Amino acid sequence: MADLDIVIRNGSIIDGTGAPAFTADIGIARDRIGRIGDLSAASATLAIDAAGKAVAPGFVDVHNHSDGWLLKTPQLLPKTRQGFTTEVIMADGISYAPVDEGTSAEWIFYMRSLNALLFEEYEGWRSVADYMDRLDGRNAQNAATHIPYANLRAKICGFGRQVPDDFQLRLIVEEVEKEMDAGAVGLSTGLDYIAQCFSTTDELVEVAAAMSAQRGLYVTHVRYKKGTLQGIREAVAIGERARAPVHISHMKGTTPEEIDTILDYVDRSARQEVDFSFDVYPYLPGSTMLNFLLPFEVWEAGPISAMSRLTDSHVRRQFDRELANTKLDQSHIAWLPGKENSRHLGKTLAAYIDEVGGAGSPADVLCDLLIEEHLAVLLVFHHGDDDLVHPFLAHDCYMMGTDGIYFPDGVVHPRMYGSAPRLLGPCVRDHGLFSIEAAVRKLSGYPAERFGLQQRGRIEEDCFADLVIFDPDTVADRATYEDPHQFPVGIEDVFVNGVAVIRQGEEVVVDDLPDPLPGRWLKYHR
Known part of the structure; x- marks a missing residue:
């Protein structure tokens, strides 16, 4: 009988902490990293020679629009082919839960050009936890979740301008507490989007405080339409008043001067002990629904x-x-x-x-x-120079959020296919923004720690075996604005909870994967 299920030999291990890479073997037993070191004498059911390759923790995408696709498809290849083993979903305060009988159809209608669920695909869920239960074991990736504020506000107060009264606010807080108890990582808002665009700062402080009492994150698409810096200031004020750590979604800036001003404010806030982080994808242009402009x-x-x-x-x-x-x-x-x-x-x-x-x-x-x-x-x-985002990418508070939106028959943004390889390849090799170890930390260890994903994002014994093997000399994105459906090069193997979902750069077909599938609902550990 083999000592291990899988052994990865001779790889350059980049452990997700930012520490220098080192050469060693990794042994996987069931869903965990069982041993690290010289395993030349160990036997395994599958042995992989990773000489000349890097072995990293699986990547965590902290901002995306994969909610519906994780329900619809067993493997979201544009993400696993990049090395993403975990999706943190329900971003921007908008998703398919929580809902009730009156709002479920509204959200499926509204989200059609973000996630593509159809009315007939609604399975009767009500809460965020109900939705996440349906994902557990149904997909090749892990998923963690926010509580999307627009859904919650619309369910209790409707979609309009009215400010929640004391009773309504109490109902909102009770739902937040319930969803946090069930395992949500925090509260997400998208203050330029439906329903929550009418939220007041005081209202958001009350709700964020209830979430913060259970040590979650306040994760926000700020009021960018009123100006990025003004929106960030409001988010920091909410965090300070609610005693909540703050995470800014897809940080934006359109000129070098604006970006310098934003990062100067971020640095000053950090010196004042504001608990702050942000995500951004390694492209300047964006993508959203046309109705966002209404x-x-x-x-x-x-x-x-x-x-x-x-x-x-x-x-x-x-x-x-x-x-x-x-x-x-x-x-x-x-x-x-x-x-x-x-x-x-x-x-x-x-x-x-x-x-x-x-x-x-x-x-x-x-x-x-x-x-x-x-x-x-x-x-x-597709306007602007991608190099403008480099100061954001190099900042210590930065982690990866692809903001990926997927339609196999659409001319989608290349970030859906190329974000992680672009960070690992061109940003390291061509632009010298940071070391490969720092890039891996921004993709794995830092987001896993920040979002409370216990025993993820690191290569250590007894951590879960979410792993990526890639070639640091060749890894690169290939997707373009004209032809976005191009997988990257250099991502060789991807493991989720000890199960290979990508082998030698190709999909492991679903029929060859275990039932249930290896992806799990990752609950916030406090």
């Missing part, structure tokens, strides 16, 4: 009712003012569900408007498109 008032009665508001001339005039600040010639249609309009995928908004617009304004054309597609239009912006 005025907030459209959402007051919920997503389904918003459809009728799009015919309102007042709404269209407001939308035109927003579009005046959008580079229509550098923003393309990435995905929409309609077959008739699929011929426009990849076209810039400017080209689409010119082709179909007639005498209408840009807002007229795009509101008509949103009505045709039931709000479900995804955009990708």
